[in-house]
Amino acid sequence: MTSVGPEAGFAADARPACGSCGTVYDPAAGDPGRDVPPGTPFGGLPDYWRCPGCGGPQHGFTVAAPPGADPMDLRVAALAASYRLIAERDMAGVPICNAALSVEALGFRPHGPGWIGCVIAPWFLNAVLIPRDPALWEDRRDGDKLEVGLPSGAYRFTAARVGVLGTLAxxxxxxxxxxxxxxQDARGGAVLALDHLMRNPQPAPRPEPPPASDADATKPALSRRSLFGGGRR
Known part of the structure; x- marks a missing residue:
């Protein structure tokens, strides 16, 4: 059964469970022993927080997805919700933000180990690759480089840990x-950038033959007879 973290369209009071040991995180109680006050939703946990039962990572906590839900749609919703939380909690009023913009994920489609698309936020426009397996790059730290092949070529992505989604590229x-x-202007920029990244390179045009000289014009054209020695014998 597909499962995702509570940011993916679930209520803030959802109680996700650790897939390894079954420990349930209760947002009403928080985790005061780890400086997480009561009322903190799972999506608002600090990056250092780990399962109190077994020390497992945040991306190991899941809640059951609705029947028939598309895993890509759920992960993209979780990504957008995570960045909206950052926008509200950490970026409100920061000078680098464009107040005319809001968090939006668009253009996601399957590619390689997961799904790739763009995220618009008031402070950045990024191409993001979400892994199907949240543990795929769990050994990478924020800022580490990952080389990933796209239709237009190989690119160096940067690792970024985002809660239950694991480490993104x-x-x-x-x-x-x-x-x-x-x-709308930002959406246009995102579409153009993603189109460039996901477009197969076009073959180089074949060079035009040099113009024929007067001497070449007087030469007889090649024929089957001239190539194969005058025909039958």
């Missing part, structure tokens, strides 16, 4: 977000 596409007038 990210390419910064724009950091000065004031270049975008509004959300």
């Amino acid at each position: 990210v390419i910064p596409l724009a950091s000065a977000m004031n270049v975008f007038a509004d959300q």
